[in-house]
Amino acid sequence: MKSRFEVLLEDLGGRFTKDDIPKMRDAILALRQVMELPVSYLNPSSGYHPVVVFKKRFGRIVKEVPVSLLELKILNRYNMPGWRREVEFWLDNDIAVHESLLGVDAVLIGDPRTLNRIGDALRRIAQYMSVRPRKLVLFYNSVYLDYGGGRYILLTLRGNDIELRLIRMKLSEAASYLGKAVEYMDSAFGNKNIEFYKVLFTYATSTYSTFDWFFHKYLYPNLNPEQREFFEEMQDYRNFLRLLYSYVNRLNKDRLGDSVGIRVVRRGNPHRPLEIEITFTNRGIQVERYVRTAHISFMV
Template sequence: MNSRRFQVLIEDLAYRFSRDDIPKIKSALEALKKASEIPISILNPSSGYHPVVIFKKRFGRYEKEAAVSLMDFKILTKYNTPAWKRAVTFHLDDDIIEHSKIGGIETVLIGNPRRLQRLRGILTRIIEQVNQKPKRLVLLYDDIYMDFGNNRYVHIRIRGGDIRVETNMKLNTASKILGKAIVHIDSAFGNKNREFYKLLFAYSLGTRGSFETFFMKYLFPKFNPEQREFLEEMYDYRNFITLLYRELSRISVDRIGDEVGIRINRRANPKRPLEIGILFTDHGIEVRRYINTVTVSLLV
């Protein structure tokens, strides 16, 4: 941050705004640059987008702005702006950069104070439930980045009652690290993304009780008449859930795609196997009548 290019940029921004804004601008550039270095950050260049911050400040009835490249540390104009960019807007009048601690964890907060306060409360409750505490936290407007060390990250985006969860870890590893926080997120938010539902499925395979909860909440209510009749006609449906749990717990959840296919071969009707397809989507978990690929096969 002490390079000649960075110093020239600071001088240019002091001319466009004011010298009083320079400390906040410097702090914002340093914090956003570090945020862009997180592998799964929305600002990381590996996403295919050029990271940009747009500084804005009101001067009476007018508002000035300046777009800055976080890669090249130069002011962008309509002539040199990259075609593919991802920008965050930093309002010099209202937004903050704060270095703090949440649950004893070093945290950088970037953005609007009110929105950050809400995120802080949500994150505090999530951290209370995880099996392993993150080493570092970054709160960037609506995004939370949890750094668990050894290049292991979880990205959470919260907008209203919706939440998106992404990670660069394997599903099995992430589900063990997040633990009961996955169940908390499931109950606290309405709309979730497919990556989250995969994590929820992986977590449910941790114990037979967790899987039955998952089965009765997400699968059984969506069974078609034939699937529902099969389960209801069993002497004890819990025996079937136990059998299914044992088979699924043996699979490598890290290799599952967007579908888990279950084929049930029935002794009473061997020519007509029953299929149950579990599909993970950005709108929830769907249950299909037919499957594309067999993940597990049962004989009952």
């Protein structure tokens, strides 16, 4: 007896052509892997039914056939799930392949031009990673980096922008795995999201040299005149920076919120402390004059 999958492929071959069957088979198998990824667009745990819509041009006519990735059957208006998430797969152009990328097993789904562009970006990022993923899935413009144990780093690349999301992974783990790739992504891409900047901060506070880089790129240029005056009045600026780093380094980064408040009190003038609030936003890292909550407080 034929399996449900074999019956589905035969039905699809009748809707399109027999030559399309291998590509549809590969696409369904690859998309089912995406479906099984936690928090993926197609994961059914979100309450939505995952559907792939196969499309192909026949002259001026576009033929499309929706298929349930969950039940492995062709859908129509009578059995179409009301709550569903669809992904289009163009048989004329899109591909679904297994290959080695970054030296790891990879599943690639999408149009070749986008896959090549994102693949090139990934290769450059991988050059700086401290730990490469065990597997990866490149799903159109989203990249799932699989570090085992259900832990993923999700990168979404749109043009010159990058968005980072952690799935069941701590900020400290992500910063450790990505390493200098964080600096590369920071310089190579334009807009980033809040979670990226949290990983950046976690990475930057892991060593004094990276903190020094972070401080002079993100903090010092954005200090107001009063805050700058505080630093300029310090007799030993570098020693103070090392002292500040020692406190920042002790923060529990895995419980990082959307801001970090720093208050430094001078013994000679305790009524005029230095206050710096580092705020992570989708527009970058902002430096505020006053802190709402002092996560770090010490006296010099």
